[in-house]
Amino acid sequence: MRILPARVRRVIGVLVAGLLTASLAAACGGDDGAGADSFTVGLLLPSRAVPRWEHSDKPLIEERLKELCPDCTMLYANAENDAARQRQQMISMITKGAGVLILDAADTRALRSSIQEARAADVPVIAYDRLAEGPISGYVSFDGGQVGRLQGEALLKAMGDQAHDRNVVMMNGDPRSPNAAWYRSGALSVLTGKVRIGRSYEIQGWSTENAHAHMSAAIAALGPERIGGVLAANDAIAAGVIAALKSAGVRPLPPITGQDADLDAVRRIVKGEQYMTVYKPFRAQATAAAAMAVALGRGEDVRDIARTNTDSPTTKRIPSVLLTPTAVTVGTIEQTLVKDGVYTVDEICVPELRAACEKAGLLR
Template sequence: MALSSAACGGDGGAGEGGFRVGLLLPSRALPRWEHSDKPLIESGLKRLCPDCTMEYANAENDAARQRQQISTMITRGVGVLILDAADTRALRSSIQEARRAGVPVVAYDRLAEGPISGFVSFDGGEVGRLQGEALLKAMGPGASGRTVVMMNGDPTSPNAAWYRRGALSVLEGKVKIARSYETLGWTAHNAHDNMSAAIAALGPDRIDGVLAANDAIAAGVISAFKKAGVRNPPPVTGQDADLEGLRRIVRGEQDMTVYKPFGKEAAAAAAMAVALGRGEEADEVATTTIDSPTTKDIPSVLLKPNAVTAADIEKTLVRDGVYTVEQICTPKLRRACDRIGLTG
């Protein structure tokens, strides 16, 4: 294959049998990218390919910047790219550039368009279903017919639509979706503005639940209710198991989050990148295939997410070593942690 020379110490070499792997993440808006994904992928690469090195770039939510970062890495001779696209459509030309240069691209977390060689993520439909099911349960008996606001993710991310479809598969026909918003940049600030508009339009007492696509959006939703003087907001979902999201769950402000074991995702991405960099097929790692708008039968790994409520924190995130009880239970939250049995 065209990749063999890079894998064996050509321009992409980093010692015998090694090569350079480019990791491109989309932003710093979510804590997980810098705090979890980057170090986990780097350690996974080192474990599988001790002579490999990793080059890293963060797009700061700027697709044009990420295009330049990809071009720079190709010019510097990386053997393979792991790409979480800041904009999955806008990066198509860069992925085509990589293909022309003989550099395979593993799409990470978001399904990028263009000739990618593999894809690693979590099952987005299942994420949405878990959120929808948790919201119905939190609203209690008689949830049918109640009013829900949907606070979706960034429309440039295919994951946002994936999550939304999964949630609607549970909610449609059971609740009234009074408002539905897209959250540019997945930011708490934009979510706050959208939720404030929903509260003004509907009235706070007429909102029975909020399907928030992730924890940053949940933070904006909850802050909007607080600003509107609502002391006991309705159930609010989340995703990503951010530390602050878990603390809101402990306080009783947020009902749940979705935990996606990033270690498994990072390990799968590292394994696929190493296989491709060595001139092997992504099928060696993939467990299924998926279609993008531009490419059919992409070798893929789609992992299973987990719903987390207050009762699940210790047996999921603490057990897996993502956080310690001490990190979650600040002195101000100690009594709340004791109430839910989060004692370490």
């Protein structure tokens, strides 16, 4: 095969006193088009507090990148909920020659200047899951308003006729994430006027420990008998809520929502401790992000992939892929998570859950 020299692809930034200086990085390509270019994609995820980042998103993105561009390489970093660390990780990746970055920002505002620096270095940035501020080249996520609506609708259904007489505790996500406000708005669009919001908290870092502390405060303030349901923004928060309720001796547990379909949360749903979670098909999200990254790395238009646009506080008409989430309760685990290959029945139905799984129809 005759190898032709490819165009000079990217400027590699080196930060000096807060500024990036440029050098050139070259890529080479074959004569057969797809998969011929070789360049580096940087993947930056925000934390390990939410299991999906390491267990689902990272391997799925890496797998899809290799399928779309066999000669491409991937750099990976996790910010551990530290925006300053993520900024340094971005700089390091650009310095090492990353041609495209996929960024799930630990703090969507704090990373704005870093995204501007990436743009100055001719390195496009794809916002993954959370819409970061700055000159983003593409955005892949789920409809956050629908996530909140699914949670609110499930909570109303679970509370039944008692909904208007009981308090709901809102355990919202990290205020540094625009998704948290999006979820909350969607949930309130369903709950407002139908329940009484007894307490509302913002859970820094989506932390189980912080959720436990705030839920303990809500129990003390309201009294356990006056809590009719808990709108927990995700499964890590739900875990803290459930632990606090158990510690306070609350039986039976009120209905509790979640999000992300973490394996532990699915098992809690089977046990009857958590009422529902929101499943966001991670493979579709990872596939879209990888496709965007490869297109941008090859200098192609991502609008063939992104069929809608999203505005951030700083950038208008960002090419976007917004996927559809799905509510999961004990009766729908099999036709959603098991059917899609997220988990097997054996993974969910550990020995201590066999009786509960039989009751749920997962074991026959």
